[in-house]
Amino acid sequence: MGELLDALLRCLLVLGAFLTLPLLVGQMEHKAMAHMQSRVGPMAAGGFHGWAQLVADGIKFVQKESITPVAADRRVFELAPAVALVPYLVAMLAIPLGPFFGQGNLIGQDLDLGLFFVLAAMSVGVLGTLMGGLGSGNKYSYIGGMRVAAQLMSYELPMVLAAASVAMAAGTLSLIGIADAWEPWWLLAQLPGLIVFFVAGLAELQRPPFDAPLADAELVMGPLTEYGGMRFAMFLLAEYAGIVVLAGLTTVLFLGGWAGPWSDHLGWAWTLLKIAGVSFLVIWARVAYPRLREDQVNALAWKVLVPLALAQVTLTTVLVVW
Amino acid sequence: MSLTELVFLVLAVVAAGSALLSMTSGQLVHSALWLVVTLGAVAGCFVLMTAEFVAWVQVLVYVGSVVVLVIFALMLTRQTSATTAEVTGNRWIAAALGVVAAIGLGATMVAGFRGEDIEGRRIGTAGSIGQALFTDWVLPFEILSGVLLAALIGAIVISRSGSDR
Numbered sequence: 445m446g447e448l449l450d451a452l453l454r455c456l457l458v459l460g461a462f463l464t465l466p467l468l469v470g471q472m473e474h475k476a477m478a479h480m481q482s483r484v485g486p487m488a489a490g491g492f493h494g495w496a497q498l499v500a501d502g503i504k505f506v507q508k509e510s511i512t513p514v515a516a517d518r519r520v521f522e523l524a525p526a527v528a529l530v531p532y533l534v535a536m537l538a539i540p541l542g543p544f545f546g547q548g549n550l551i552g553q554d555l556d557l558g559l560f561f562v563l564a565a566m567s568v569g570v571l572g573t574l575m576g577g578l579g580s581g582n583k584y585s586y587i588g589g590m591r592v593a594a595q596l597m598s599y600e601l602p603m604v605l606a607a608a609s610v611a612m613a614a615g616t617l618s619l620i621g622i623a624d625a626w627e628p629w630w631l632l633a634q635l636p637g638l639i640v641f642f643v644a645g646l647a648e649l650q651r652p653p654f655d656a657p658l659a660d661a662e663l664v665m666g667p668l669t670e671y672g673g674m675r676f677a678m679f680l681l682a683e684y685a686g687i688v689v690l691a692g693l694t695t696v697l698f699l700g701g702w703a704g705p706w707s708d709h710l711g712w713a714w715t716l717l718k719i720a721g722v723s724f725l726v727i728w729a730r731v732a733y734p735r736l737r738e739d740q741v742n743a744l745a746w747k748v749l750v751p752l753a754l755a756q757v758t759l760t761t762v763l764v765v766w
Numbered sequence: 767m768s769l770t771e772l773v774f775l776v777l778a779v780v781a782a783g784s785a786l787l788s789m790t791s792g793q794l795v796h797s798a799l800w801l802v803v804t805l806g807a808v809a810g811c812f813v814l815m816t817a818e819f820v821a822w823v824q825v826l827v828y829v830g831s832v833v834v835l836v837i838f839a840l841m842l843t844r845q846t847s848a849t850t851a852e853v854t855g856n857r858w859i860a861a862a863l864g865v866v867a868a869i870g871l872g873a874t875m876v877a878g879f880r881g882e883d884i885e886g887r888r889i890g891t892a893g894s895i896g897q898a899l900f901t902d903w904v905l906p907f908e909i910l911s912g913v914l915l916a917a918l919i920g921a922i923v924i925s926r927s928g929s930d931r
Binding site for chain 1: 793795796799802818819822823825826829830831833834835837838841842891892
């Protein structure tokens with residue numbers, strides 16, 4: 445009975461994190477981006493610095509009519525937002541937050557193969573955008589879908605290679621094990637892997653500067669063109685949840701997770717702080733860099749990131765064997 | 767029948783059913799998407815047989831990459847998403863070959879592993895698969911990588927031969 449209650453409580457906590465953390469990242473995007481562009485961002489909703497802006501957005505989305513275009517492939521079109529969103533919830537189950545006041549590790553479910561579980565879940569999420577592109581019956585969506593597929597195939601390899609390098613160094617595929625095995629000098633030895641992982645993750649989430657599939661100046665909104673109301677909101681939520689999952693994975697793999705002063709008690713706070721920092725970098729990248737052209741996107745993956753990731757794996761092999 | 771066996775049975779039915787739908791569906795895109803369901807259900811079966819590593823790699827590689835590759839090829843070669851599958855005369859030969867291969871593989875499995883019990887044994891962890899791969903099965907592993915290299919070189923030769931002419 446106690447075990448069942450424990451599992452239920454953990455699931456509820458993960459669900460709570462899934463419903464709040466992406467909104468916090470979204471609000472951070474509103475405000476941080478605004479200040480970087482010499483604006484103030486939302487100020488009215490909720491009173492204090494527009495803190496309730498995303499809640500207001502959510503209420504607006506709920507009220508909108510749900511429209512399915514006549515030319516759309518109905519079931520594929522309607523299923524796509526769920527396929528995009530749910531995998532990130534599943535991925536969050538396996539990401540550890542670290543020791544919680546000496547009460548053991550704060551994690552949904554400690555998996556033997558957590559790293560592969562999260563990577564597999566992330567790769568399913570992109571299928572949702574692809575389904576949206578295929579099923580909308582709109583040529584802009586279709587071109588966007590092709591770009592999604594090309595981008596996904598290019599960036600999957602460097603991402604997995606970079607993650608494999610850390611797993612090799614730690615000698616385990618368990619995310620808790622990797623974070624426990626982490627040592628500060630890995631920041632230097634795994635730096636190329638960190639860069640490759642972060643950049644490939646940005647591309648996998650189709651975040652700027654890798655948003656060629658959405659490219660509002662060329663393709664209206666790419667695969668999301670025909671979506672409105674709740675379905676569009678689900679795609680938006682999936683994007684922010686994706687940022688949280690990417691930031692969490694980067695933190696646990698490359699930044700030592702809960703490593704920091706008093707980590708036995710405050711480990712979870714360190715992890716959350718690092719996740720917030722990485723999320724901020726994701727937002728900063730959007731403001732700082734212009735969108736890459738479609739051929740540049742693929743050239744970067746195959747000519748820079750894959751060789752860099754292979755070099756990182758070689759370096760790790762030498763370090764581990766030596 | 768235990769709960770595990772029941773879940774396994776359900777997943778197996780889902781896998782077989784969606785595979786059938788993927789073959790009979792009129793639209794190629796739907797076939798590719800049903801293939802995702804099949805591969806996911808097979809991954810679930812792997813989890814129940816304690817082969818977690820194989821299961822997650824199956825999702826990562828097949829759902830995440832191979833199906834995307836299939837859809838990408840489909841999008842590049844056909845103009846609309848509503849294209850229907852062409853039925854050629856080879857269909858029945860392919861079906862017969864598929865049935866023969868399935869029966870052959872199934873018979874080999876039953877003959878080799880009948881009565882084996884995986885209860886209480888962890889045979890599918892990353893560690894045990896790595897052990898097996900690099901001790902007992904190292905030669906097949908090396909031959910496989912040679913085959914993949916040959917396929918890679920072949921793809922490069924085929925794709926380049928057009929531009930040289």
